[in-house]
Amino acid sequence: MSRLQSLARRVWDGSSLQARRLVDAVTAWIRQGRRDDLSGVAAILGCILRALLVLVGIWLLWRLIRAMPALLWLIVPVWCWKAVRAAPAGEPAHDAPADPPVQNPRDAVLTLLHETLGDRDAVHLSEVLQRLQANGQGEGWKVSDLRARLEALDIPVALKVKAGGKGPTRGVVKAELPPLSHREVPEASTAPSTAA
Structure with missing residues (x-):
């Protein structure tokens, strides 16, 4: 992999990581608006208000960028720089060996x-x-x-x-109960089983 490809991969991986962190942080902030001392709709009014503030903020940012597209010359390089710093060091995640198969x-x-x-x-x-x-x-x-x-x-x-x-x-x-597909009934284990 060339140096440029490696850099592009780091920008991609770091951007994905940053986006997840941003969504998680915003979601956690919205959830903090819930009041445990109230019940019903009154308990979640804070969450609704915070969600509306997030939507208004996104709308204002979109309007600002539409009015002044030159802002992207500042936002995109800063985002890419932070993405490269956030990307995991070493080999890119995409080149890592595949995870073991998930149980049926x-x-x-x-x-x-x-x-x-x-x-x-x-x-x-x-x-x-x-x-x-x-x-x-x-x-x-x-x-x-x-x-x-x-x-x-x-x-x-x-x-x-x-x-x-x-x-x-x-x-x-x-x-x-039908038999397991691998015809083996496990003994009780401490590992959590998955059911979906």
Whole structure:
């Protein structure tokens, strides 16, 4: 790769990184407008106001650049300089070896179900959802959301399952689970499973 290509790659990588950081910072600033001491629409009025301020700021910047396009001669070089400084040092990310293949989503869900079941014959969906959320996934989901995703992956959900001494409710029965595509049921692991 030539020096010019390397510089262009750094500008590209750094620009992507800067854009993500900018979006994350603006999003975090908007979220800080939420009031925990209020409820309903009153709680998010601050977020709405901040989002409107961001939109007005973008509109004003666009109007300013339309009125004085020569400003781009200042903005673009500064952006590119900051992008080169923000780009990771060393080999560009695009030349790095590819990541290992991602696990099949259906297998990831089946792995989670087998881990949650352990040596039991059945488990309630509410318990599966708790485990999923403990692993940092399925935030804001309800049992109905989990059920819909399981059914979309052709994983059977039983209507009335008794498990853990609790009354019958929707759940998963071990005997009805399809096999993993790599025909291996993992042992309980500490690594979080992914389910989507």
